[in-house]
Amino acid sequence: QVQLVESGGGVVQPGGSLRLSCAASGFSFSSYGMHWVRQSPGKGLEWVAFMRHDGINKDYADSVKGRFTISSDNSKNTVYLQMNSLRDDDTAVYYCAKNWARAGAPGFSDYWGQGTLVTVSS
Amino acid sequence: DIQMTQSPSSVTASVGDRVTISCRASQTLSSWLAWYQQLPGKAPKLLIYAASSLQSGVPSRFSGSGSGTDFTLTISSLQPEDFATYYCQQAHSFPFTFGPGTKVEIK
Numbered sequence: 001q002v003q004l005v006e007s008g009g010g011v012v013q014p015g016g017s018l019r020l021s022c023a024a025s026g027f028s029f030s031s032y033g034m035h036w037v038r039q040s041p042g043k044g045l046e047w048v049a050f051m052r053h054d055g056i057n058k059d060y061a062d063s064v065k066g067r068f069t070i071s072s073d074n075s076k077n078t079v080y081l082q083m084n085s086l087r088d089d090d091t092a093v094y095y096c097a098k099n100w101a102r103a104g105a106p107g108f109s110d111y112w113g114q115g116t117l118v119t120v121s122s
Numbered sequence: 123d124i125q126m127t128q129s130p131s132s133v134t135a136s137v138g139d140r141v142t143i144s145c146r147a148s149q150t151l152s153s154w155l156a157w158y159q160q161l162p163g164k165a166p167k168l169l170i171y172a173a174s175s176l177q178s179g180v181p182s183r184f185s186g187s188g189s190g191t192d193f194t195l196t197i198s199s200l201q202p203e204d205f206a207t208y209y210c211q212q213a214h215s216f217p218f219t220f221g222p223g224t225k226v227e228i229k
Contacts, residue, residue, distance in 0.1 A: 037166075045158075045166065045211070045220040047218040050218070061217045095165055107213035108171040110177065
């Protein structure tokens with residue numbers, strides 16, 4: 001069965017950096033794109049980033065563009081989110097999610113991890 | 123960016139009730155719309171994709187309809203485990219955006 005397990009969250013000061021990891025299992029990781037989605041405490045969902053299965057094409061929300069980078073290591077079946085220049089409003093639970101279509105168009109997220117909490121605070 | 127709105131923001135209903143949630147996009151999506159359910163403290167779960175396709179394992183009391191800019195999620199007979207927040211999401215163009223959510227509460 002598909003399993004996604006995020007790690008790497010924690011408390012970081014404004015301006016700091018953090019790298020989140022998402023270990024995937026139960027599907028052919030290199031054949032699927034992956035998303036990151038976040039949720040600030042008590043708020044709604046915000047899509048953050050997507051990387052296509054080829055690992056080359058990537059897209060980002062305007063709020064994180066230039067600060068966050070999505071990447072992957074197919075040998076470890078893991079997708080990462082490198083977060084730099086963190087701000088207070090980046091505080092959220094970060095979820096990784098699997099794209100619905102094998103080697104296909106970016107779109108819906110059919111499996112989600114349990115999330116990892118990032119707190120940006122001095 | 124495509125803006126997503128949902129109505130109502132919350133609904134109070136009883137077990138067995140029919141519940142309808144609306145989602146509207148600021149631009150046409152064709153059928154690039156999904157519905158997710160989020161239980162408190164849990165990750166979202168995909169219910170409906172491509173506007174009306176039921177995700178595997180999701181009960182048939184959930185259904186989706188619509189295309190273009192107006193979409194609907196219907197729960198035909200509300201069950202105790204359905205009390206949650208529901209989000210629509212457009213996947214037509216980046217950046218993908220979610221609606222603000224609709225909280226379904228127990229009457």
